[in-house]
Amino acid sequence: MKEVLVLYYTQTGQLSEILEQITTELGTDEVQITYQQILPTKPFPFPWNDTEFYGAFPESFLQIPQSIEPLPTSVMEKKYDLVILGYQVWFLTPSIPINSFLKTTAAKKILDNTPVITVIGCRNMWVMAQEKMKRLLKDCNAKLVGNIALVDRNINHISVITIQ
Secondary structure, eight states: OOEEEEEEEOSHHHHHHHHHHHHTTOOBEEEEEEEEEEEESSSSOOBOOOHHHHHTTTHTTTTOOBBBOOOOOHHHHHHOOOEEEOEEEEEEEEOHHHHHHTTSSHHHHHTTTTTTEEEOOOOOOOHHHHHHHHHHHHHOOEEEEEEEEEEESSTTTTHHHHHH
16 A cells, blocks of 8 residues: 655645645545644744734744644654645745744654655745755655646735735
8 A cells, every 4th residue: 555645734724625636536445645734833823914924024034943743653653655745835935834844853754765746835936935845855855756836816916915
């Protein structure tokens, strides 16, 4: 049996819905899929207020890790044939929870010599974040084999409405 791990962080639940749709046909008798959300120890709000939104900029853009909840032992004990890593883009960078996870020993253990497909759910401007992701995955000795970028077609100015 093949083992697939779907790792992700989502504030709104939209990214988990995307990942479930992408992996719907993958789950069979021969493929076991495990879904695992990365959780920061201090949750990020949604919707953001302006202070929290702009306050996250330095740590996000500079990729300063913050503490995250440990992954369950059941996830850590398996060797995966594929990891699907879903992430959001914050300030041209992978989100703080994903960036923080990728700098842990747990990430290095799970991703070592493992094929990874990244899935990005974003408004746009994901390329710079993916370049940073490539470096983070390389540091984990992961084997990036693909990227799926799903871009919201609304204009960027709509973002102003989602920041209170």
